[in-house]
Amino acid sequence: MSKKQKRYFLSENDIPRYWYNIQADMKNKPLPPLNPQTKQPLKPEDLYPIFAKELCHQELNQTDTWIEIPEAVREMYKFYRSTPLVRAYGLEQALGTPAHIYFKNESVSPIGSHKLNSALAQAYYCKQEGVTNITTETGAGQWGAALAYAAKVFGLEAAVYQVKISYEQKPYRRSIMQTFGAQVTPSPSMSTRAGKDILTKYPNHQGSLGTAISEAVELARTTPNCKYTLGSVLSHVTLHQTVIGLEAEKQMEMAGEYPDIIIGCFGGGSNFGGICFPFMRHTILEGKQTRYIAAEPASCPKLTRGKFEYDYGDEAGYTPLLPMYTLGHNFAPANIHAGGLRYHGAGVIVSQLLKDKLMEAVDIQQLESFDAGILFAKSEGIIPAPESCHAIAAAIQEANKCKETGEEKVILFNLSGHGLIDMSAYDQYLSGNLMNYELSDAEIEKNLEEVDKI
Amino acid sequence: MSKKQKRYFLSENDIPRYWYNIQADMKNKPLPPLNPQTKQPLKPEDLYPIFAKELCHQELNQTDTWIEIPEAVREMYKFYRSTPLVRAYGLEQALGTPAHIYFKNESVSPIGSHKLNSALAQAYYCKQEGVTNITTETGAGQWGAALAYAAKVFGLEAAVYQVKISYEQKPYRRSIMQTFGAQVTPSPSMSTRAGKDILTKYPNHQGSLGTAISEAVELARTTPNCKYTLGSVLSHVTLHQTVIGLEAEKQMEMAGEYPDIIIGCFGGGSNFGGICFPFMRHTILEGKQTRYIAAEPASCPKLTRGKFEYDYGDEAGYTPLLPMYTLGHNFAPANIHAGGLRYHGAGVIVSQLLKDKLMEAVDIQQLESFDAGILFAKSEGIIPAPESCHAIAAAIQEANKCKETGEEKVILFNLSGHGLIDMSAYDQYLSGNLMNYELSDAEIEKNLEEVDKI
Numbered sequence: 001m002s003k004k005q006k007r008y009f010l011s012e013n014d015i016p017r018y019w020y021n022i023q024a025d026m027k028n029k030p031l032p033p034l035n036p037q038t039k040q041p042l043k044p045e046d047l048y049p050i051f052a053k054e055l056c057h058q059e060l061n062q063t064d065t066w067i068e069i070p071e072a073v074r075e076m077y078k079f080y081r082s083t084p085l086v087r088a089y090g091l092e093q094a095l096g097t098p099a100h101i102y103f104k105n106e107s108v109s110p111i112g113s114h115k116l117n118s119a120l121a122q123a124y125y126c127k128q129e130g131v132t133n134i135t136t137e138t139g140a141g142q143w144g145a146a147l148a149y150a151a152k153v154f155g156l157e158a159a160v161y162q163v164k165i166s167y168e169q170k171p172y173r174r175s176i177m178q179t180f181g182a183q184v185t186p187s188p189s190m191s192t193r194a195g196k197d198i199l200t201k202y203p204n205h206q207g208s209l210g211t212a213i214s215e216a217v218e219l220a221r222t223t224p225n226c227k228y229t230l231g232s233v234l235s236h237v238t239l240h241q242t243v244i245g246l247e248a249e250k251q252m253e254m255a256g257e258y259p260d261i262i263i264g265c266f267g268g269g270s271n272f273g274g275i276c277f278p279f280m281r282h283t284i285l286e287g288k289q290t291r292y293i294a295a296e297p298a299s300c301p302k303l304t305r306g307k308f309e310y311d312y313g314d315e316a317g318y319t320p321l322l323p324m325y326t327l328g329h330n331f332a333p334a335n336i337h338a339g340g341l342r343y344h345g346a347g348v349i350v351s352q353l354l355k356d357k358l359m360e361a362v363d364i365q366q367l368e369s370f371d372a373g374i375l376f377a378k379s380e381g382i383i384p385a386p387e388s389c390h391a392i393a394a395a396i397q398e399a400n401k402c403k404e405t406g407e408e409k410v411i412l413f414n415l416s417g418h419g420l421i422d423m424s425a426y427d428q429y430l431s432g433n434l435m436n437y438e439l440s441d442a443e444i445e446k447n448l449e450e451v452d453k454i
Numbered sequence: 455m456s457k458k459q460k461r462y463f464l465s466e467n468d469i470p471r472y473w474y475n476i477q478a479d480m481k482n483k484p485l486p487p488l489n490p491q492t493k494q495p496l497k498p499e500d501l502y503p504i505f506a507k508e509l510c511h512q513e514l515n516q517t518d519t520w521i522e523i524p525e526a527v528r529e530m531y532k533f534y535r536s537t538p539l540v541r542a543y544g545l546e547q548a549l550g551t552p553a554h555i556y557f558k559n560e561s562v563s564p565i566g567s568h569k570l571n572s573a574l575a576q577a578y579y580c581k582q583e584g585v586t587n588i589t590t591e592t593g594a595g596q597w598g599a600a601l602a603y604a605a606k607v608f609g610l611e612a613a614v615y616q617v618k619i620s621y622e623q624k625p626y627r628r629s630i631m632q633t634f635g636a637q638v639t640p641s642p643s644m645s646t647r648a649g650k651d652i653l654t655k656y657p658n659h660q661g662s663l664g665t666a667i668s669e670a671v672e673l674a675r676t677t678p679n680c681k682y683t684l685g686s687v688l689s690h691v692t693l694h695q696t697v698i699g700l701e702a703e704k705q706m707e708m709a710g711e712y713p714d715i716i717i718g719c720f721g722g723g724s725n726f727g728g729i730c731f732p733f734m735r736h737t738i739l740e741g742k743q744t745r746y747i748a749a750e751p752a753s754c755p756k757l758t759r760g761k762f763e764y765d766y767g768d769e770a771g772y773t774p775l776l777p778m779y780t781l782g783h784n785f786a787p788a789n790i791h792a793g794g795l796r797y798h799g800a801g802v803i804v805s806q807l808l809k810d811k812l813m814e815a816v817d818i819q820q821l822e823s824f825d826a827g828i829l830f831a832k833s834e835g836i837i838p839a840p841e842s843c844h845a846i847a848a849a850i851q852e853a854n855k856c857k858e859t860g861e862e863k864v865i866l867f868n869l870s871g872h873g874l875i876d877m878s879a880y881d882q883y884l885s886g887n888l889m890n891y892e893l894s895d896a897e898i899e900k901n902l903e904e905v906d907k908i
Contacts, residue, residue, distance in 0.1 A: 004529065005532070005533050007532075007533075075458060078459070078461070079459050079461075079835060108562065110835045110836050110837075112874060149835060152832055152835075153835070171877070171878070171881055172626075172874070172875075172877035172878070172881075173877075174881075175877040175878075175880045175881040175884065176837060176874070176877060176880075178880075178881075178884050179828060179831050179832075179837055179877075179880055179884070180831060180832060181832060374633060377633050377634060378606055378633075378634060378635060381533060381564045381603060381606075381607070382564050383564075383630060383633055420566060420626070420630070420874050420875050421626075421874050421875070421877070423625070423626035423627075423629040423630060423633075423875070424625070424626070424629075426629045426630075426632075426633055427625055427626075427628075427629040427632075430629065430632050430633070
């Protein structure tokens, strides 16, 4: 481990007052989400039954570049922000690369990940509109833990549907949600129509994010004063996460450098967009040459091997149709450890950006991701979340290229969370029980055929 | 949860350059440790076979008030220090108390607790003296994780003996140690004489800190270039932890208040002494009226129900005889969740201070500690380590007294670590599977009879 580390913090006054809405600056706007029945473009009002109104408007807002962060949310950000921007001397040294590597450390939030940035905002708007109950789904539990926390902050009751296999195999995050007072139900459950339908057909179904979303959306639709919230994919979630990149922009300035390459791990796109979009603004408006790389797991490669199509966001088809890179809403990813990255589709903004070649994507195998995570832990002293390991692996790939070419590129990646609550995954890796997973083209095509029928 | 929280940080330049050695200021010095064979007071040289030389001198140093923090250690402190001092508005509000409650948040270190403050120092001195291997024992694993991290920082190999029941029941911290590259062995093991002796007599022995210490000390004694390190109890460990209180002193000044009551949870005394001693200096030298309260678990009540005696620090009797409050070196605490607080004895400094009534002690039942931890999580947003819950419970007791009397006392406690890696304990609590533990006088007396025979 290097004995040197440089951390950059912002003063309280420099914590952003606005989120950045990249939709306003995009030349090719994302295609509109469609009402699944009428196939007509969605209006904000169509989303009112599910989400807080303000969030519905943020979702479809393609005109306002800056959205003010409510004072109460900003006060809560101050509990853990600014998060440090760190120059990773230890990792650079371990790799012997001339590249300068920086990471934004979102793991310092009280629940250990970036998810709180949007959970606080969503809970706040719900509370403002007189909502009393909020619901959501979660996989490994990072998002669920954030939402349980945010619900407690703003005095709401939270009900979380957790993917059953995670509920059983990773009880720590379930206990965190319960400690903050949330009701946690393993999904699929017999508590919803969607859950019953699946369990009747497949009694031993282990759950998926798509299924859990169906259950949570159904609960929101059928319960008075209850709204649904989501931890990634949607444009308003990514909007809230831009606080990461906005801080990073100022902190890189403090460091006297500007990133040539920016990397985020990729599930639905919110932490990736969160760190990239404020920088991408300069690419769109000023032609700044920066590469933006989404690092997704090879077992769930929607960006690198999926298809750009209108598809549902959930298994049961309750959500609007979204124009996105998808593996098909029935796609059941292999049981790998990148919990939060196992979603079948990408958000509509990142999908459009990828189509327009404003960003790139790379798929990372499971063993490479843990190799990267262990090297990072040993060189920087922080054990990264399995999700974040994908970003680290991609950063290492780029740093190794610099080693070959001798280029001193500046690489910035988002450390979306720590792995202290994911040690069972590390345990399996260290004991040699993990392997890579190859996904056949046939399997991908089979799922996408379903999408063509929509 | 309160929507307000105030955090105080120090600038990098204000991070302490010296540790505070209270022994120099104490009017009644601690009695000397004795050589168990000769019963003669120990000289630093007697400890050379076990510890790094500099640490042996720090251990017995009763003259130098300030010990310089080596530059390399201070550089590593900057990875996570200063830690925030936080005004706990949320907890005050939840209790409806007029008291002002502050906590020092040591949970922000990369391994989640204060233990790193001494691990870095101990590993540094070992490296300086040409040592290649270090060893230690650990219970729940907070200390072992810190030592594994520190060993990696300074390029040493680490071997950790972990109490067997924790090794098996709490695999997360074991995996953390392994991720940082440490060798972890469940204790008692067949790898040492001490371990073999115990396992021959009791094949299903579940382990204790006393036993694990015996094993680690034996490994250090019988391995070339290998030194032993310890996570609490000893005076040099507490010395390193004074960085907590020294920072807190400056931060309380920033807050414009001075604590009337300072509280730390109590295992061997290092986090308690770490936060209290820099303030106690003003009590000793200037007569400042501050109460210092050690919060220990009712199941291991060495301060409140133990006896001040010369006793061994370990099960096998390998260590010097220490003048301390003890429950007897054979004391096997009930299998409760306050992992790090289950040690039979108290450090020699705190023992003398308690004898001289410069500090107080209170014992906390298991259920009260978790009640306090959950209330803290819900009101301040941080899930505390089960150890730290004892300090919170004591702080709540004092804040409730203020509610009765209407006094606006200033209470400061040390949040020694977070509980994100201890969620199995919360899980048991939340599912109603934990209970209080009553320790009979007869049981205590039986163990202390052994001490009288020394």
